[in-house]
Amino acid sequence: MTDMLESRLSLIVRSTEIDINGHVNNAKYLEYLEWGREDWYEHAALPYDVLLALGVVTMTVNVNLNYRKEARQNDVLTVITRPERVGNTSFTVKQSIVREQDQAQIADGTVTLVTVDAIKRTSTPVPEVLRRLFMS
Amino acid sequence: MTDMLESRLSLIVRSTEIDINGHVNNAKYLEYLEWGREDWYEHAALPYDVLLALGVVTMTVNVNLNYRKEARQNDVLTVITRPERVGNTSFTVKQSIVREQDQAQIADGTVTLVTVDAIKRTSTPVPEVLRRLFMS
Amino acid sequence: MTDMLESRLSLIVRSTEIDINGHVNNAKYLEYLEWGREDWYEHAALPYDVLLALGVVTMTVNVNLNYRKEARQNDVLTVITRPERVGNTSFTVKQSIVREQDQAQIADGTVTLVTVDAIKRTSTPVPEVLRRLFMS
Amino acid sequence: MTDMLESRLSLIVRSTEIDINGHVNNAKYLEYLEWGREDWYEHAALPYDVLLALGVVTMTVNVNLNYRKEARQNDVLTVITRPERVGNTSFTVKQSIVREQDQAQIADGTVTLVTVDAIKRTSTPVPEVLRRLFMS
Numbered sequence: 001m002t003d004m005l006e007s008r009l010s011l012i013v014r015s016t017e018i019d020i021n022g023h024v025n026n027a028k029y030l031e032y033l034e035w036g037r038e039d040w041y042e043h044a045a046l047p048y049d050v051l052l053a054l055g056v057v058t059m060t061v062n063v064n065l066n067y068r069k070e071a072r073q074n075d076v077l078t079v080i081t082r083p084e085r086v087g088n089t090s091f092t093v094k095q096s097i098v099r100e101q102d103q104a105q106i107a108d109g110t111v112t113l114v115t116v117d118a119i120k121r122t123s124t125p126v127p128e129v130l131r132r133l134f135m136s
Numbered sequence: 137m138t139d140m141l142e143s144r145l146s147l148i149v150r151s152t153e154i155d156i157n158g159h160v161n162n163a164k165y166l167e168y169l170e171w172g173r174e175d176w177y178e179h180a181a182l183p184y185d186v187l188l189a190l191g192v193v194t195m196t197v198n199v200n201l202n203y204r205k206e207a208r209q210n211d212v213l214t215v216i217t218r219p220e221r222v223g224n225t226s227f228t229v230k231q232s233i234v235r236e237q238d239q240a241q242i243a244d245g246t247v248t249l250v251t252v253d254a255i256k257r258t259s260t261p262v263p264e265v266l267r268r269l270f271m272s
Numbered sequence: 273m274t275d276m277l278e279s280r281l282s283l284i285v286r287s288t289e290i291d292i293n294g295h296v297n298n299a300k301y302l303e304y305l306e307w308g309r310e311d312w313y314e315h316a317a318l319p320y321d322v323l324l325a326l327g328v329v330t331m332t333v334n335v336n337l338n339y340r341k342e343a344r345q346n347d348v349l350t351v352i353t354r355p356e357r358v359g360n361t362s363f364t365v366k367q368s369i370v371r372e373q374d375q376a377q378i379a380d381g382t383v384t385l386v387t388v389d390a391i392k393r394t395s396t397p398v399p400e401v402l403r404r405l406f407m408s
Numbered sequence: 409m410t411d412m413l414e415s416r417l418s419l420i421v422r423s424t425e426i427d428i429n430g431h432v433n434n435a436k437y438l439e440y441l442e443w444g445r446e447d448w449y450e451h452a453a454l455p456y457d458v459l460l461a462l463g464v465v466t467m468t469v470n471v472n473l474n475y476r477k478e479a480r481q482n483d484v485l486t487v488i489t490r491p492e493r494v495g496n497t498s499f500t501v502k503q504s505i506v507r508e509q510d511q512a513q514i515a516d517g518t519v520t521l522v523t524v525d526a527i528k529r530t531s532t533p534v535p536e537v538l539r540r541l542f543m544s
């Protein structure tokens with residue numbers, strides 16, 4: 001389990017990500033999670049172009065996200081992404097957001113994606129290079 | 137049940153909401169859902185200022201969202217928001233996004249919010265004016 | 273002059289477009305302007321796909337924008353776009369944002385774009401179908 | 409001149425900042441510039457809260473921005489902000505965005521702001537602590 005690929009992306013909360021309540025808007029976290037998944041794909045040497053060359057794009061089909069604490073401007077956050085499970089044409093990653101200064105859990109949840117044929121736009125088996133990231 | 141307050145917000149997908157895949161980015165849907173909830177609060181005559189005058193703000197604690205179909209620039213979407221259940225200090229609304237031209241279900245899910253004391257920033261009972269929206 | 277193509281796009285200011293100051297963030301106006309230009313291209317029957325079929329994409333090279341008044345959540349705004357001048361490989365549109373309820377001028381300015389060869393990514397003459405929009 | 413306060417903010421272009429053309433959307437640059445100005449205020453020990461305690465907020469009244477080159481996902485950009493001139497109730501900063509890998513100028517321009525009474529929302533003289541940043 002522990003040797004599964006995990007990625008950690010560090011980011012700083014910017015002014016335009018803050019809403020009228022003075023904290024990061026709930027929608028913005030989904031962007032942070034997407035940045036985290038991009039980082040995870042890159043650590044796996046499977047960025048967008050490599051998957052596309054295999055005829056595959058990934059599409060989000062479910063997000064289940066818990067918001068634990070408010071984050072504020074200039075907070076330094078780490079987005080942690082790790083594989084959870086893989087099926088025939090879908091896979092799930094676990095993601096969490098931790099604030100560096102106090103190690104507070106800001107948010108955590110799971111994101112499920114399907115692999116889709118880049119031309120036909122229909123679901124297609126998870127490529128082997130991606131599937132093996134889920135094997136310990 | 138049917139006499140519970142439901143709101144329907146119509147929106148048009150704009151160019152800056154489209155990502156490199158040519159469809160609405162997954163994070164953008166959470167903004168659409170927030171716009172739908174604002175519309176729902178307004179239909180209930182409980183906009184931000186009214187709740188704030190009661191000493192309360194609402195905070196999102198969970199989003200569980202299914203993405204069903206891709207949406208594209210100029211699609212006309214309806215965000216439907218209706219009450220699902222209410223607890224002591226939290227409540228859940230059911231939201232779905234339907235494309236007007238073909239009535240396709242684009243996304244659906246639930247959003248859970250807590251009511252928070254606007255000063256102390258700790259959870260506080262759901263005000264009666266909000267709670268009664270969940271009673272049929 | 274008066275018979276030049278002008279487009280008017282109506283939009284409603286949404287909660288996630290408001291910043292900590294309680295008004296529309298200055299960056300968001302550039303999205304509004306882009307939506308207005310898309311509307312203008314569509315009224316001219318020259319949307320993205322049509323220009324791309326001519327081998328051309330347009331790229332913004334300058335924005336000069338004055339912010340006149342604050343806009344707030346639920347304000348109904350009209351983005352007015354009209355042609356200003358055309359050169360060999362560039363053109364300028366004049367855009368303004370007016371609030372419907374009081375006809376207040378919220379912002380106004382000019383946006384200059386170049387026409388670029390979609391493959392080579394180098395500037396290319398403004399296609400005749402686009403150029404004639406600037407002739408009265 | 410050279411001893412005027414200049415700030416340099418480094419950022420990485422993220423996936424959700426890329427539009428259908430595969431490059432950073434023109435509106436996003438205004439967010440980058442705002443992040444740069446926040447960084448400049450902080451380097452001057454004049455963040456939002458300090459100015460607010462002086463009864464002042466700043467509001468953007470003009471942006472004049474040239475887009476020079478396309479930026480793409482994962483590009484590392486530096487936003488450089490430096491004072492240009494100060495008037496009675498307004499001031500102008502010069503900002504540019506440079507790509508670290510090839511030192512290409514991505515964008516440059518000026519942003520003019522007014523100082524506004526935080527309560528009355530009318531223009532008010534630039535506070536001395538802010539004005540002296542423009543003196544060499």
